[in-house]
Amino acid sequence: MSGLGPVMLMVLAAANPAAGALSVAWRPSNRDQWRPRVALAVAAAVGALWVVAALADPILDALSVTTGTWRLATAVPFAIAGVRWMVFPARPIHDEPRAGTQMALIALTLLFTPQLVAVVLATAAQDGTLRTMAGVILAAALTAALLWFRATPTPLLSATARLLGGLAIVLAIALGVDGTQTI
Helix, strand or coil: CCCHHHHHHHHHHHHCHHHHHHCCCCCHHHHHHHHHHHHHHHHHHHHHHHHHHHCHHHHHHHCCCCHHHHHHHHHHHHHHHHHHHHHCCCCCCCCCCCCHHHHHHHHHHHCCCHHHHHHHHHHHHHHCHHHHHHHHHHHHHHHHHHHHHCCCCCHHHHHHHHHHHHHHHHHHHHHHHHHHHHC
């Protein structure tokens, strides 16, 4: 699975912006207070993922892991996250509105998850940093947009989260098979 399209799709499925947006609850009246902090948190997550992508080969070398082994290992948390998104749709982490700093920390954690870091390492090691970062930027832009503009959960957002969860399962299986063949 190489090429810009599959890599972007894999990173998007690992991030699942719809599930992230469903996990946050707020009142529409306080959005303007935390929007700048959310933008900064999203930028920080993208920056951290860029560092992970840029250092993918040295990180895997330091762990004494081959790319194929890492791809196989990445399939596990990726598939678990996909099953979770399909079976248990996201619910708000907290029902009370968030202050700006709290909301920014939540936005950061939505984009810096174990499965996303593992997928970024796996795709950057095999397909390169630029292709991987194109997927990260797409996922971050969608996550930020959904956090900025969504006020209530919608059936379409829930269906999208489940669809991306199913896609994550399929891509995790493909990633595991690819890793096994490489080993």
